[in-house]
Amino acid sequence: MKITVSLIKADVGGLAGHSRVHPQLKDEAKLVLEHAKNQSKIIDYHVTSCGDDLELIMTHKKGVDSEIVHGLAWEAFLKATEMAKKLKLYGAGQDLLKDSFSGNLKGMGPGVAELEFEERKSEPLAAFMMDKTEPGAFNLPIFKIFADPFNTPGLVIDPNMHDGFVFEIWDVINHKKVFLKTPEETYDILALIGSKTRYVIKRVFPSTKNEMGKEAVAVVSTDILHEIAGKYVGKDDPVAMVRAQAGLPAMGEILEAFSFPHLVSGWMRGSHNGPMMPVSVTDATPSRFDGPPRVIGLGFQLAEGKLVGPADLLGDKAFDGARQLALQVADYIRRNGPFEPHRLPEPEMEYTTLPSIQKKLQSRMVDL
Ligand code: F6R
Ligand code: MG
Numbered sequence: 180m181k182i183t184v185s186l187i188k189a190d191v192g193g194l195a196g197h198s199r200v201h202p203q204l205k206d207e208a209k210l211v212l213e214h215a216k217n218q219s220k221i222i223d224y225h226v227t228s229c230g231d232d233l234e235l236i237m238t239h240k241k242g243v244d245s246e247i248v249h250g251l252a253w254e255a256f257l258k259a260t261e262m263a264k265k266l267k268l269y270g271a272g273q274d275l276l277k278d279s280f281s282g283n284l285k286g287m288g289p290g291v292a293e294l295e296f297e298e299r300k301s302e303p304l305a306a307f308m309m310d311k312t313e314p315g316a317f318n319l320p321i322f323k324i325f326a327d328p329f330n331t332p333g334l335v336i337d338p339n340m341h342d343g344f345v346f347e348i349w350d351v352i353n354h355k356k357v358f359l360k361t362p363e364e365t366y367d368i369l370a371l372i373g374s375k376t377r378y379v380i381k382r383v384f385p386s387t388k389n390e391m392g393k394e395a396v397a398v399v400s401t402d403i404l405h406e407i408a409g410k411y412v413g414k415d416d417p418v419a420m421v422r423a424q425a426g427l428p429a430m431g432e433i434l435e436a437f438s439f440p441h442l443v444s445g446w447m448r449g450s451h452n453g454p455m456m457p458v459s460v461t462d463a464t465p466s467r468f469d470g471p472p473r474v475i476g477l478g479f480q481l482a483e484g485k486l487v488g489p490a491d492l493l494g495d496k497a498f499d500g501a502r503q504l505a506l507q508v509a510d511y512i513r514r515n516g517p518f519e520p521h522r523l524p525e526p527e528m529e530y531t532t533l534p535s536i537q538k539k540l541q542s543r544m545v546d547l
C-alpha cells in the first residue's frame with residue numbers, strides 16, 4: 180500500500196516573541212485535522228511544535244503535492260492564525276504570505292516535506308524539525324547519516340547500503356538541481372553542500388543495487404528559498420523526514436548525526452551563527468538570544484498509514500552531552516558580540532542597517 184507522509188509547518192504566531200507556540204494554536208490545528216480524519220481525507224495526523232513553528236504531520240494516500248492535503252494544512256494554519264490574532268501573539272500569521280489558497284502550498288510561506296512510499300512490513304520513520312535556522316542546516320546531519328561510515332557503519336557492513344546513496348542537491352540561488360552518488364562523488368557533494376546557504380540537500384535515494392527500490396528515503400523542506408530564486412530570502416526553519424532500518428540507516432545511525440551540535444546560521448534576527456542543539460519536544464523553546472537553534476526528532480512506526488508513536492527521539496539522555504557542548508559553544512560564540520563570524524556576513528543577514536550607515540557616512544569617506 181502506497182502511503183504519503185506530509186510534514187508541513189508554519190510560524191503563525193509566537194508566545195512571548197518568537198519562543199514557542201501557544202497550546203491553543205495546536206488545539207485549533209488538531210480540530211481541523213481530526214475533522215479531516217473523520218471524513219477519511221487523511222489516515223492519521225500528529226500536531227506538535229518546535230519553537231514558534233506549528234508542525235503538522237499527516238498520513239494519507241493522496242500522493243505528494245495533494246491539493247486536498249495542502250489545503251487542509253492551509254486551513255489549519257488559518258484557524259491557528261485566527262486564534263493567534265485573538266490572543267495577540269507575536270507575528271500572528273507571519274508565514275502565510277498569500278491571502279488565499281490556490282491548490283498548492285508552494286511559494287505561500289509554509290514549509291513542506293513529503294515522502295510517498297510502499298509501506299514495508301515494518302516502517303520506522305523519523306521526523307526532524309528545526310527552529311531558528313535555514314534548510315542548509317540539515318546538510319551536515321543528512322550527509323553523515325547517508326554518506327559517512329564513521330557515523331553509519333551500515334554503509335560498510337550492510338550489503339544493501341554498501342553501494343551508497345544518491346543525493347539530490349539544489350542550488351537555491353541559481354534554481355538548479357543535480358543528482359550525485361556516494362561514495363564515488365563524495366568530494367563533489369561536500370564541495371557543494373559545505374556552502375550551506377546556496378546548496379541544500381533536498382532528497383536522498385537508495386542506489387540501484389539497494390533492494391529498497393527507487394523511492395526517496397529522506398526529504399528536507401526548502402520552500403521559501405526554492406520559490407524566490409536569485410534572491411536570498413532568509414531563514415526558513417526547515418523540517419526533514421528519514422526512513423530507517425532494514426537496508427537503510429538504523430534509527431540509531433540517524434540519531435547519531437545529531438550528537439554533534441554543528442554550527443548553523445539563524446539564531447537572533449536570523450543573522451548569527453550558533454550551535455544546533457538537539458532537544459526534547461518539551462525543550463523546543465528557544466529563549467537565550469532567541470535560541471540557541473534547536474532540533475527535535477519524532478519517531479513513528481507506520482501501521483497501514485496510522486502513526487504509531489511518537490517517540491521523542493532527541494529527548495533521550497544520550498544527547499545530554501551534545502546539549503552541554505551546545506551551551507558551551509553558545510557561551511563562547513556569544514562573547515564575539517556583533518563581530519563575524521558570530522554575526523553572519525552582510526549578504527546573509529536578515530536585518531541590516533549597513534546601507535543606510537554607508538550612505539550617512541558617504542560625504543565623510545576620504546581616499547586612503
Ligand atoms: C529569528 C527570529 C527572531 C527575531 C527577533 C527580532 O529567526 O525570528 O530572532 O528576528 O526576535 O524580531 P522583531 O524584528 O520582530 O522584533
Ligand atoms: Mg516567529
Ligand code: MG
Pocket residue numbers: 190230231232310311416
Ligand atoms: Mg521559527
